[in-house]
Every structure is written in structure tokens, then in C-alpha cells.
Amino acid sequence: MNATYAKCLLFAYPHLLELSEQIDTIVEKRALSSMTNFKPCITLCDEILDLTEQKKNFLKIYLILNKIVEKLSFQEKIYLDYKYFKKLSSADYEGYDFSSRNYFRKQIKLVNRIADQLEKEGIDDGFFLDKLLSTDFFAEMLKRVKDYEIKSYKNKPLQEKLARASLISREKTEQVIEEKQDFLDYSSSNARIA
Secondary structure, three states, rough: OOOOHHHHHHHHHHHHHHHHHHHHHHHHHHHHHOOOOOHHHHHHHHHHHHHHHHHHHHHHHHHHHHHHHHHHHHHHHHHHHHHOOOOOOHHOOOOOOOOEEEEEHHHHHHHHHHHHHHHHOOOOOOOOHHHOOOOHOOOOOOOHHHHHHHHHHOOOHHHHHHHHHHHHHOOHHHHHHHHHHHHHHHHHHHHOOO
């Protein structure tokens, strides 16, 4: 799995259960609104099935990442929490140097190892692009991760080339996001007409 996608999943990990609960609320509201909503029943059913599929994917990722994180050493968990989860207090970070080159090297190795483990569990680039990128949450998360990576390498020409090489087809990702937005714009304009 691409390291950028793995980073995206790591940033999302602490929020996946909350997102799943929000999907439950949305499904319930859509089902209850079916009496007053004038959409065809099949359309509402398709929307509810799509939301249920999203929830299934979010929970699948959460469980797989949870299993991977549990197997990490205490120090690796601290590094992940410092960069991605932000659940621990500053007192828990005492004694760790988060500004040394050694820390950054360990972060890169850790993310690459997690990306490999995710791929072994069936969460590969195809899964990310097909199942997750279609959600607004992951589309925005990926955009932010990529923007951050490019910005962090801005003054380093060689590293910028390496960063761009690791960002598989940014243009393709943006194209998918634009197509989705065009579809949503078209759907909402047709809904107003009807």
C-alpha cells in the first residue's frame, strides 16, 4: 500500500468509530424521512445501502488497524500517537525527542511497515481508491495529507521529487474528487427542478 494512503488511514483511525455512529444516525434519519421524502423508494434504499457499505469499510479498517497497533512496541505506539492520534497527554511524551533525525527515520519505517501489514490484510491501493476515496471524509483527508507532504518538502528539490513520486497520481485523485463533485452538483440541480 502507498505510504500516503497508510498515513491517511492512520489519521482517520481515531475517528472511525465516531464516523460509523454518525452513519447509523444518517441511515435512521433517511429511513424515517421516507414517508415525507418524494424520492423513489429504490433511490432511498440505494442510498442506505451505500451508507451501510461505507460503515462496513470504516469498521473493517478500524479493526485491522487496531490489530496492527496492538502488536507494536510501546515506543512505536508513542510515535504513532504523537503524530497521528494525539490521545496522550504531554507528560506521556516526556523523554522522547520528536525533533531528531532518528525520530523522523523511525516514523518513515513505521508507516512503511504498517502499509505493508495493511496490504497483507487486504487493504491495498485498489481498496483505498475504490472503497474509501468515494467518501467525502477520505477524499478530504487524502487531499490534506498530500498537501502537507508537498509543503513539507517545498524547499528541498530532491526530496520534493521523491515526495511527488510517492504520491501516486495526484491528478487522478483530484479528477475523481472533481467528478464526484460534478455529479453531486448535477444531482442537486436536478433535485431542485423536480
